[in-house]
Amino acid sequence: MSYFLCPSCGTRSDIFGHGGARQVADKLAVDFLGEIPLHMDIRTTSDNGTPIVTAQPESPHTEAYIGIARKIMAKLQHSRAE
Numbered sequence: 001m002s003y004f005l006c007p008s009c010g011t012r013s014d015i016f017g018h019g020g021a022r023q024v025a026d027k028l029a030v031d032f033l034g035e036i037p038l039h040m041d042i043r044t045t046s047d048n049g050t051p052i053v054t055a056q057p058e059s060p061h062t063e064a065y066i067g068i069a070r071k072i073m074a075k076l077q078h079s080r081a082e
């Protein structure tokens with residue numbers, strides 16, 4: 001979880017600071033995969049057993065998860081080709 005997205009007004013709040021995970025990834029020489037917001041829709045859909053990617057496939061939250069999955073997939077395909 002990276003930042004808080006206000007369900008009322010959509011404002012993004014970097015409650016953990018911003019860029020920390022990316023900096024640590026750089027420092028450790030590992031890939032930074034992306035940022036997942038703290039958002040009520042993600043919590044409620046997960047608790048209902050229908051994760052956001054299936055419950056709301058067109059949402060920006062789903063795009064964030066898909067983006068991370070694509071990076072992992074590309075990395076795996078690259079390592080398999082070596």
Ligand SMILES: [Zn+2]
Pocket residue numbers: 006007008009010011
């Ligand atoms: Zn707000």
